[in-house]
Amino acid sequence: MGYRVIDVDGTERVPDRPCTLRRLSQPAGLENVAINRFEADPGEQLPLAYHYHDEQEEAFYVLEGTLFVETPEDTYEVPEDHLLAVDPESPQRAYNPEDADEHLSVLAIGAPAVEGDVHAYDPEE
Numbered sequence: 001m002g003y004r005v006i007d008v009d010g011t012e013r014v015p016d017r018p019c020t021l022r023r024l025s026q027p028a029g030l031e032n033v034a035i036n037r038f039e040a041d042p043g044e045q046l047p048l049a050y051h052y053h054d055e056q057e058e059a060f061y062v063l064e065g066t067l068f069v070e071t072p073e074d075t076y077e078v079p080e081d082h083l084l085a086v087d088p089e090s091p092q093r094a095y096n097p098e099d100a101d102e103h104l105s106v107l108a109i110g111a112p113a114v115e116g117d118v119h120a121y122d123p124e125e
Contacts, residue, residue, distance in 0.1 A: 004028050008037055019044040019096075025113060034110040036075075038094075041103055045095035050121045056087040056110045060094060065104035069094045072123060091121035 006027050008095045020042035034056070038046045050070070058082040059102060060067055060078065067078040069086075078084045086092055096104035 002029070018048070021044055021046075027065045030113075033110055034113040035106075036108045036110075038106045038108060039103065040106075042100040043098040044098055044104075045093060046106065046108070047094060049089060050093040050123060051118050052091040052121050053088050053110070053114075054119070055088050055112060055114050056117050057088060058108060058110045059083045060086070061107045061109070063105040063107060065096065065100065065102045066096055067094055067104060067106055070123075078093040110118070 004027075006024060008024060010033045011024060011027050012022060013021045019083060021097045022037045024035040024037060025031075028035070040046060041124055055110075062070070062078050062080050064080055066080065067076075069078065069084055072091055076084055080105065094106070
């Protein structure tokens with residue numbers, strides 16, 4: 001058996017990101033699931049680019065604020081204490097809009113944790 005308590009604020013912030021990103025899987029000793037904590041001010045996006053995954057399912061749970069997620073068909077508004085699920089091969093770009101009144105805090109979970117599974121998506125193509 002194994003148990004670990006992780007102080008999220010004590011984890012390292014990933015450099016060169018459009019918002020604050022803390023990767024939690026490795027400090028927790030998890031190999032099969034990717035868990036990330038995002039903190040975004042108005043005008044910041046969560047991922048580096050509009051993207052999709054081949055195999056990974058993603059879930060975005062909004063802890064504070066309202067998450068906006070652009071897709072080829074629609075833009076979803078995900079309020080606090082709600083979850084957005086994204087299937088593999090579903091392009092999306094998550095962000096906190098420029099005109100937002102509040103800070104955004106999101107817990108993102110993806111499984112399986114697969115290397116090289118993310119691909120940029122160009123909505124113009």
